[in-house]
Amino acid sequence: MFLNESKMKNISRRNFLVNSSVVGTTALAAPMVVSASIFGKEAPSNQVNVGLIGCRNMGFGILKRHLSIPGIKCIGMCDIDENILNERSATVEKEFGQKPKLHRDFRKMLEDKDIDVVIVGTPDHWHCLHMVYACQAGKDVYVEKPMANSIEECNIMVKAASRYNRVVQVGQQQRSGKMWSSVIDHVKSGKIGKLRKVNIWDNFTYGIGGPVVPDSPAPAGVDYDMWLGPAPKRAFNTSRYHRYWRFFWNYGGGIITDWGAHLIDMALWAKEIDQIPDTVHAFGKNLSFSNNAHEAFDTMSVIFPMDDFMITWDHTGGTTNGPWNKSYGLAFVGDNGTLVVNRKGGVVIPEVDQTTKSNKTEEITFAPDSDNHSVHVKNFIDCVKSRETPACPPETGRVVATFAHMANIAARTGEGKLIWDDQKKSFRNSPKANELITPVYRKPWELPKI
DSSP states (O other): OOOOHHHHTTOOHHHHHHHTSEETTEEOOSOOOOOTTTSOOSOOSSOEEEEEEOOSSHHHHHHHHHHTSTTEEEEEEEOSBHHHHHHHHHHHHHHHOOOOEEESSHHHHHTOTTOOEEEEOSOGGGHHHHHHHHHHTTOEEEEOSSSOSSHHHHHHHHHHHHHTTOOEEESOGGGGOHHHHHHHHHHHHTTTOSEEEEEEEEOOGGGGOEEOOOOOOOOTTBOHHHHHTTSOOOOOOGGGSTTTGGGSTTTOOOHHHHTHHHHHHHHHHHTTOOSOOSEEEEEEEOOSOTTEEOSSOSEEEEEEEOSSOEEEEEEETTOOOOGGGOSEEEEEEESSEEEEEETTEEEEEEOBOTTTOOBSSOOOEEOOOSOHHHHHHHHHHHHHHHOOOOSSOHHHHHHHHHHHHHHHHHHHHTOSEEEEETTTTEESSOHHHHTTSSOOOOTTOOOOOO
């Protein structure tokens, strides 16, 4: 349970370490409310000390972009795989001349009062705990997208950032992209006419998960129980681990929470949508690739009816063809033209006036950016120093992730259509759907209460 913050101000470091120590193989689950005067501090004007949780893939890429900024120092790295931890820390030492402390338990790393910023690059089912613990320890946080693996975890994370007065950046890096900003400005300008709908599609071969293989022992050096964390106990399987975990509901939400966190975000940005939808229509099934292991849908269609326009989502995992000869992208459909865009660039395709035979708007192109990630990281560090709101705060991350989770819930329950009651924070028409709003954590981990 939580400790009173005033009492925490006088707690000794020795007693804190005792209270946060490991019990058996798993540490105490309930996070402690920690004063920023004990752990962390306001970011210094020059050097910012960084710790990373989750070192294998995207987290490490984000760390390297942090270290490319002058004055950033990595002083802590944490991973449940000691092989990855040793490999990535060796790269940090070789490429940046820094030798961080290595940790297998993220809570031990958070005890380091010199860490100012924590990067969360772990699977989705860990994001909430890692981010909330870090905020309670007085750290600012860069957390990968989607912000969390459930609607209620997203709500909790927004509350945590506010309560502990932390700068939190969600890794929806297109919010910092020059091309994407130009695209959104063009849509908002009205040059393509009234925006009537935004069609989004996403067709990738990875969307069918990994091959069906038998369970096996976890690899040497991997703390698999810690990898599972709050998720239910389940035997190790290579097709539910690296690369493929996001296709199982206890760890991720499939393609729509992965790429959808980026693409749906652009549709919402175009209309400055900052509320979750009242209604969602969604249908999803696993219709192909029976030799692949996945729970998240390989085939899915979604409609979000908004007040004055519509957003649609479609994906067919295992394929690479799509509208406009693009495997993924968005089409902003207006009365005067359609703006088709993905990370490789964009183009306005004008409608033709049938009377004058002239284009209703100008045909223009949008050049792609080189690296949105670096700009997004720089924006975060600037805000850590200034205490201003970053490009993608948790409020934005919550809305986008909730759109995707609502679609998955509608399809998983077979309801097809769900109606949301924002005052009660529940669905009006489906008890089955309401059961999927809040995850049940495996003991001794507990869902944070903010």
